[in-house]
Amino acid sequence: YRTAYFLPVAATLVALATAWEAILHPSLGVANALLQLFGASPVRFFADPATAIYALAAIGIWQLVGFNMILFLAGLSTIPDELYEAAAIDGADRGLKRFLLVTWPMLAPVTLFVTVMTIIRAFSVFETVAVLTQGGPMKSTSVILYTFYEEGFRFFRVGYASAIAVSFFIFVTILSLVQMRVSEHQARWKTNGGRL
Numbered sequence: 001y002r003t004a005y006f007l008p009v010a011a012t013l014v015a016l017a018t019a020w021e022a023i024l025h026p027s028l029g030v031a032n033a034l035l036q037l038f039g040a041s042p043v044r045f046f047a048d049p050a051t052a053i054y055a056l057a058a059i060g061i062w063q064l065v066g067f068n069m070i071l072f073l074a075g076l077s078t079i080p081d082e083l084y085e086a087a088a089i090d091g092a093d094r095g096l097k098r099f100l101l102v103t104w105p106m107l108a109p110v111t112l113f114v115t116v117m118t119i120i121r122a123f124s125v126f127e128t129v130a131v132l133t134q135g136g137p138m139k140s141t142s143v144i145l146y147t148f149y150e151e152g153f154r155f156f157r158v159g160y161a162s163a164i165a166v167s168f169f170i171f172v173t174i175l176s177l178v179q180m181r182v183s184e185h186q187a188r189w190k191t192n193g194g195r196l
Contacts, residue, residue, distance in 0.1 A: 005066035017131035020059050046133050049140035056141055059128055064121060068114045075110035109186055116179040120172055144168055
């Protein structure tokens with residue numbers, strides 16, 4: 001089952017975007033066929049500014065769920081059973097207490113990594129927008145990298161495109177530095193037995 005979840009990560013984004021275009025097609029798509037089956041009217045997912053960004057967000061979430069799930073499963077497998085046994089002795093034998101006292105703190109580094117990578121990926125969406133909406137309708141899906149592409153390679157405003165690229169680079173660098181700083185802090189905390 002893990003392979004099925006990881007498939008969106010392994011497949012090319014252009015192929016996935018094309019598949020989603022077929023699924024969400026206004027008249028021939030499976031999504032609108034299901035909506036009509038339940039009595040709803042067809043939705044033009046990529047033609048309406050109110051729904052286009054949400055359709056792209058849903059596709060983006062679907063693309064990242066498998067990657068993030070694999071990371072969390074790897075993080076869960078590294079949690080020592082002794083911690084769960086100690087928590088059970090201390091009264092947190094199952095449920096929410098066990099999750100809040102053992103699982104969640106031990107997954108903090110993975111959660112930080114997943115959060116930072118997801119934010120970076122959300123801001124670096126290009127292929128899906130280029131295939132499905134080309135920044136439209138009415139620029140409602142014109143994300144930062146698609147704007148960079150349009151300004152630099154379509155309108156030939158190289159200075160403006162360069163400013164976008166540098167701003168994006170600074171943003172990603174800041175996020176990466178924050179992640180590194182927090183990871184170093186957590187590593188120091190673990191090696192000192194819970195003391196800074």
